[in-house]
Amino acid sequence: RIRKINECANLPAITKDGVEINLYLNIGDSERHSDDDVDKSTVEGVGLLRTELIYMKSSEFPSEEKQLYIYREILKDFSRDQSIVIRTLDIGADKQLSYFKMHSETNPFLGLRGIRFSFENEDIFKIQLRAILRLSNEKNIKIMYPMITNLDEVDRANSILDEVKDELRRENIPFNENIEVGIMVEVPSVVLMAEEFAQKIDFFSIGSNDLTQYILAADRLSETVGDMYDSFNPAVLRGIKIIKDAADKYGKKVSVCGEMAGDPRAVVALLSIGIKDLSMVETSIPMIKALIRNLNYQELVLLKNELLKCGNPEKVKNLLKEKIMYLD
Numbered sequence: 001r002i003r004k005i006n007e008c009a010n011l012p013a014i015t016k017d018g019v020e021i022n023l024y025l026n027i028g029d030s031e032r033h034s035d036d037d038v039d040k041s042t043v044e045g046v047g048l049l050r051t052e053l054i055y056m057k058s059s060e061f062p063s064e065e066k067q068l069y070i071y072r073e074i075l076k077d078f079s080r081d082q083s084i085v086i087r088t089l090d091i092g093a094d095k096q097l098s099y100f101k102m103h104s105e106t107n108p109f110l111g112l113r114g115i116r117f118s119f120e121n122e123d124i125f126k127i128q129l130r131a132i133l134r135l136s137n138e139k140n141i142k143i144m145y146p147m148i149t150n151l152d153e154v155d156r157a158n159s160i161l162d163e164v165k166d167e168l169r170r171e172n173i174p175f176n177e178n179i180e181v182g183i184m185v186e187v188p189s190v191v192l193m194a195e196e197f198a199q200k201i202d203f204f205s206i207g208s209n210d211l212t213q214y215i216l217a218a219d220r221l222s223e224t225v226g227d228m229y230d231s232f233n234p235a236v237l238r239g240i241k242i243i244k245d246a247a248d249k250y251g252k253k254v255s256v257c258g259e260m261a262g263d264p265r266a267v268v269a270l271l272s273i274g275i276k277d278l279s280m281v282e283t284s285i286p287m288i289k290a291l292i293r294n295l296n297y298q299e300l301v302l303l304k305n306e307l308l309k310c311g312n313p314e315k316v317k318n319l320l321k322e323k324i325m326y327l328d
């Protein structure tokens with residue numbers, strides 16, 4: 001079975017009835033792992049570049065030049081036409097910097113993290129945006145903001161981005177004038193305001209790790225309520241469905257880049273909801289390709305209503321289990 005899965009590593013992610021699914025990689029740094037055996041040209045690109053790891057490994061905030069150097073290094077195996085989504089710094093809560101003292105808060109997960117930190121530290125945000133924009137002259141780069149909660153935050157981040165673009169124009173530094181900008185869907189307010197957000201952005205990327213913890217009010221790292229933290233909770237699936245519908249209504253792209261995208265049962269659920277773009281760690285690619293190549297898309301579409309009607313995570317998981325039996 002393992003051999004069969006590994007054989008799929010470099011094959012296309014296409015269902016038995018011919019529906020193509022786009023797979024992307026989640027990347028955190030430039031380190032190579034021994035089990036990295038996926039040919040980069042057999043995925044669509046990078047769905048999530050978690051830039052905070054670069055900041056966490058550094059001993060001070062990395063300069064524009066240093067960032068540019070590291071991004072180039074990380075992305076050197078990707079071609080110009082592969083899509084690369086760079087997420088701006090998502091620091092705070094579980095992700096801390098040794099050289100920067102964060103405010104001490106009772107609930108850091110509900111505090112200054114993600115884009116909120118970037119607004120508080122605009123100079124650091126601008127340096128990163130400059131590096132990302134410069135890179136957009138070399139690769140097919142897209143920008144993504146983490147932990148977006150309110151509509152105004154998209155405007156605020158975009159107006160800082162506009163200032164940085166102006167600066168670069170004045171300095172005659174080239175960048176992609178039409179760079180796409182998207183947001184992570186991690187906070188339930190984005191689901192509830194999905195249609196309004198859809199009109200402001202180029203793409204949504206669903207961060208199911210945080211979205212699950214915030215929809216269910218269950219800490220993703222908790223030892224006491226770990227059982228409650230469950231992405232198969234129908235409330236999470238319905239949230240994803242709402243985002244997908246809003247994206248479709250306004251012709252925007254939507255992908256999933258949380259752990260769900262690399263979990264076979266969750267992938268069955270996501271495909272049935274209509275998600276066709278999945279971003280995951282490299283080690284999940286062979287397994288997910290093997291799964292997709294054994295699925296019948298039309299059957300999954302029929303599963304959707306039944307899935308969304310489930311009242312609890314167990315019912316969801318039982319429904320999904322049948323579809324991946326052959327993998328057990």
Ligand code: PEP
Pocket residue numbers: 048050090186206207208209210211257258259
């Ligand atoms: C997520 O929240 O699902 C996500 C992809 O972001 P991170 O895991 O880095 O918080």
Ligand code: MG
Pocket residue numbers: 186207209210
């Ligand atoms: Mg997150």
